Amino acid sequence: MSNTPDTAVRAYIDAHRAAFLDDLAEWLRIPSVSADPARAADVRRSAQWLAAKLRETGFPTVEVWETGETGTDGAPGAPAVFAEWPSGEEDAPTVLVYGHHDVQPAAREDGWHTDPFEPTAVDGRLYARGAADDKGQVFFHTLGVRAHLAATGRTAPAVNLKLLIEGEEESGSPNFPALVHARADRLACDAVIVSDTGMWSEDTPTVCTGMRGLTDCQIDLYGPDQDIHSGSFGGAVPNPATEAARLAAALHDGDRRVAIPGFYDGIVELSEAERELFAELPFDEKRWLGAAHSHGALGEAGYSTLERVWARPTAEVNGIGGGYQGPGGKTIVPSTAQLKLSFRLVAGQDADRVQQSVRAWVAAALPEGIRHEVTFWGATRPCLTPLDHPALQSVVRAMGRAFGQKIRFTREGGSGPAADLQDALGAPVLFLGISVPSDGWHAPNEKVELDLLMKGVETAAYLWGDLAASGRTDRRPSP
Structure with a gap:
């Protein structure tokens, strides 16, 4: 023009x-x-x-x-x-x-x-x-x-x-x-x-x-006041490391969708026109996987790889830890565990609402005897x-x-x-x-x-x- x-x-x-x-x-x-x-x-x-x-x-x-x-x-x-x-x-x-x-x-x-x-x-x-x-x-x-x-x-x-x-x-x-x-x-x-x-x-x-936007957090879990003997107490008291693993496993459903209630509220869905435009690109998934140093593609069912990384919200486990990490074994129930999560957000999602949903999800998922803290570091819309x-x-x-x-x-x-x-x-x-x-x-x-x-x-x-x-x-x- x-x-x-x-x-x-x-x-x-x-x-x-x-x-x-x-x-x-x-x-x-x-x-x-x-x-x-x-x-x-x-x-x-x-x-x-x-x-x-x-x-x-x-x-x-x-x-x-x-x-x-x-x-x-x-x-x-x-x-x-x-x-x-x-x-x-x-x-x-x-x-x-x-x-x-x-x-x-x-x-x-x-x-x-x-x-x-x-x-x-x-x-x-x-x-x-x-x-x-x-x-x-x-x-x-x-x-x-x-x-x-x-x-x-x-x-x-x-x-x-x-x-x-x-x-x-x-x-x-x-x-x-x-x-x-x-x-x-x-x-x-x-x-x-x-x-x-x-x-x-x-x-x-x-x-x-x-x-995409971003918000990330650390979840700290607290069980016994100190590490305790797994033979004397294991199986009878809650284990923070086990609960961290359970949270991580519950983050997605069988279709790899984020399973946190309310997580998808308000999102702007991909239009068919956009999906067709993405599909026009000369995408070589094998080459992309090589650049990612990954051995396979995996994500939310019903979406292509490009759609997953560009236009769908995600939840990732960035780190998980707790208990003994040294050489050999140490038969304990650890007193603490940590889980680090990040959430990529798409148009229509509000970071504050997502954070509230995550807090509610964690609180509802943990058993009695496990105290927790959820710390968010910020958000990008x-x-x-x-x-x-x-x-x-x-x-x-x-x-x-x-x-x-x-x-x-x-x-x-x-x-x-x-x-x-x-x-x-x-x-x-x-x-x-x-x-x-x-x-x-x-x-x-x-x-x-x-x-x-x-x-x-x-x-x-x-x-x-x-x-x-x-x-x-x-x-x-x-x-």
Whole structure:
């Protein structure tokens, strides 16, 4: 729907590619590892570097936002970067781009072929920590908006463009929800674009339409006041380790459905159209199992593997323990046992209600003589954008122009901070990413495919015009 000439966009990108990659390499040299307190100054330097580059790009408003205090020492959180470039047109929609500038830890001795913080280009790939996750995918927006302006002759984007690039995503975004709620007026938008995701493969470009939520807990079980002799007392008193095992075994029914009463209440079921779209993807289950280091696929009856990991809620036993774990035997009834569980949530589920259901299920399942505590560590809400949402269709069209082929759809089985933006801002969340599974996020030798990175630039160049031409986007939050 945009009037942006494709040839002009591509010519601009080609002319500025080398300088763009030089700038990206400079940013990648900053070891902005948010999980390492010793790198706090580097994370701050990364934010300041990005802020300066966004000003150079043309954003008239660029700010480094401090985040709340974390830890008992009162140390500040890592800074986020906010930028804003008004369109100047009264009816232009407002779009917020989200990403992060912090990275995972990396060291040569972890198995890297090169220094992880000295970007190295080999055979069309750029190797460095953060190349794909997420500096490369954040940075493509700088060249994308410049290509958009150059090709259209505009002096400002066709949309009111905002960026929020946080500095703690790789540390669990501890301050992000509070930051978003506190700054909701500055972040107000009609749609959120998350560029911290990927595609199915180099040959099959895709758009992600949602992420699952997450809540996890530990269940502590207490029986006798101390370990006791299993010959004198076993079989006549409750055993916490046995009850932990019984809870784990009762977590699913015979069809591998979660057996906690109320767990599925309110969920948004997969439509037949979505199931057909998932089935179009060239999924090789044997290869997928190899990547999972697993020897078989198993899950909720009636659903395919992709449907299970993308669009169905799950309950997993993350750990179970209790009693003697040393060499040989020790014939006791242990005094305590523990069970760690995590629950992936889908659209329509509420984490608070799920937590209440889990607590009630545990209390009802345990016998007299077993005391228990259930501790939840937090929750991330799911997010989902309907396939027919106009803003999603703009992303699909822009990506289709850049790649020159049909764009298919995926979801993400994991969880992230996107739902915090959806909740605070009441705007739909769209995902625009060009990374592929072989990029090795969080692994040694992380890389980004340079041609795909340029496709991300091109997509961004087309997207702002398409969103503006489509009219003001739907402000209703996704289900």
